[in-house]
Amino acid sequence: MNNSVGVSYKSYCYTYNNVDSITESNFSVLDLGTCQGKTTMLVKWACDYPSKVVYVTQSYEQLERFLTEYRKTGCKKKVVVLKGKNRVCRIESGLFHCSRCQYRRNKKVKPENNIYTPEVYPKNICPYYNLLREAREADIILTTFPELRELWKNNDLPYRPEETLLIIDEAEFILRMFFPQELKLFEINIVEPWEWTNIKKHYIIHLIDKILKYSPPKEWREILTLIIEKLNPKRVFTEQSANKVVRIIESFVDRILPWETVKKTIKHVFENTLNYETLHKAVYELQEELRAKAIKSEWLNPFDFEDFIDMLFRSRLINDAERRDLLELCWSLYSFKEFAINRKLRDPNTYEIWLIPFMVGINALHHFLPKHKQVILSSGSLTDHELTLLKINLNLVEIRRLNVEPYVSHEHCLVIVCDNYDPLALASSLARRNYIVYVTHASYEEANKFQNMLLKIKHVDSVIAESLKHIEKALKEKHVKVVHLPQCSKVSMNLRLQGDVAIVGPTYISKHVAFYKNKELLLKKCVLGETYQALSRILNAEKRPVALVMNKEVFEVLKSKLEQAKMKIKHVDNELEIIEEIEKWIPEPLGMKYSKEEKILPIKLRVKISKNIVKGHVYPIIKKQLPEKYKNLIGKEVEIIIAKVCTNSM
Secondary structure (H helix, E strand, C coil), rough: CCCCCCCHHHHHHHHCCHHCEEECCEEEECCCCCCHHHHHHHHHHHCCCCCCEEEECCCHHHHHHHHHHHHHHHHCCCCHHHHHHHCCCCCCCCCCCCHHCCCCCCCCCHHHHHCCCHHHHHCCHCCCCCCCCCCCCCEEEEHHHHHHHHHHCCCCCCCCCCHHHEEEEEEHHHHHHHHCCCCCEEEEEEECCCCCCCCCCCCCCHHHHCCCCCCCHHHHHHHHHHHHHCCCCHHHHHHHHHHHHHHHHHHHHCCCCCCCHHHHHHHHHHHCCCCCHHHHHHHHHHHHHHHHHHHCCCCCCCHHHHHHHHHHHCCCCCCCCHHHHHHHHHHHHHHHEEEEEEEECCCCCCEEEEEEECCCCCCCCCHHHHHHCCCCCEEECHHHHHHHHHHCCCEEEECCEEECCCCCCCEEEEEECCCCCHHHHHHHHHHHHCCCCCEEECCCCHHHHHHHHHHHCCCCCCECCCCHHHHHHHHHHHCCCCCEEECCCCCHHCCCCCCCCEEEECCCCCCCCHHEEEEEHHHHHHHHHHHHHHHHHCCCCCCEEEEEEEEEHHHHHHHHHHHHHHEEEEECCCHHHHHHHHHHCCCCHHHHHHCCCCCCCCCCCCEEEEEEEECCEEEEECCCCCCHHHHHCCCCCCCCCCCCCCCCCC
């Protein structure tokens, strides 16, 4: 299908600085907090809009939420869900070209509720092209942003942008598609210079090494090879220490010393060769070489590399996650600014090497998006800084904020503000009182450390959230009361979680190296875009009472959001007051229904009766420590029945 806009994908990318392309503002922002009815509102607008609507978001899970709300309306508009080829392809393995595929046949179907999804087609029919054909006549199209980008890039858009309302949900994450991002190439422990190390499953330096085997475009091959060679710790070791080792051995030639002494000396050189100075020198040399090449006219062509990445993906030589990482590398390296070396606070011997790009719009979507009749950005955490960048790079006069009343408010949520609380002690105390507690963390690494401390110091079991099913299993089967939420995880962004209390953990500033020089922007980006998202997972539409615990720094950033949601705000001085307020606000913790029901079995105890003299009167008393399983009897009155008297000594 020919693109109806009439200008090619590559042409748009090279005209983003054209002043003549400035358009009247057709961009609006729906700025509501988490669980305040944004999706419900967007569904209503889509149902009422007189022409075609395209709804895009970052994940397929969010599309399901939209469909759930849409089905409640009873609307009979034609809805088509478009997913990527790799997700709906009928061929599970091997290589096959679509034009020769046996499953590519036209098939007319009549789905229930007029909602077209891949599942409505038989197993012997490819749903991708059938759905794409149905989308041309659809009233509402649902898809993800990466898929929309692919349709635009391949000139396969099934609609005319100038006649369409484009709704972008979870817009703060979609911004990653607009601007090149800082990327961690790798991290290295200087005590073990022979090893590449990294905490991410898909990380850039190994991906570079992997794709070099498949002959990328010439200029890209040269640059990527240069990066691998310059940053290879083996090369740094060889250059820096080879001469030292030779000199040491020579110095021992004329001496009679045990070989063990020589070995220890050489080992000392090995361990101390790769330090910050040598690492900085290698990174700086690479940075200057890349800057010098960037000045020249033969600098990288991002479209050649994109085509190469797509070829690898279609051939199934790389997976979807690797493809996304390589696309980010493509545009970040094209917009290269500098490298940054970040030393890990908790592991001083480990350094992270980051690639920092210029924050300029270089993606074709910057000029494709304004061509729509209207664009709505739905988000609860877009900062003014991000909107300003977006406005400049889209050449817009303004981006309007929609003044709408939220469908849902949260009077049932208590926000407790305190600067003097220990998340470790607070989480364990609340867990012992049967509250289900969520603790937010800046990263998985921080969550792991906190989990280990909680078990070692407070003897409380906990779990790091991986999925909704994982959490439910931990609550129901393992009777866990503390759940850790890394702010970067999918669980912290999209799901509604069952819980009583959410606590801001000891760390909430995540790694955004490009903002390290601007602490105010870094704080807002982390707290508004990540911490608040994680905390809000326990908010609910059933008006079940919940509590959020945070320090004053986090509160000041979120104050307007919390007031907009009509949450009750309480300032306290210490942990005891926090627990007291929570017990008053949530008298029946949700954790009670997940508590392990223990049957207290009768137990026979042999006790010795002692005497207690009070004002001259002698009273018999029993002193005996009961087993731990009887701790639920503390504070309760019990009846002791003396069934048998043993007079022998104990």
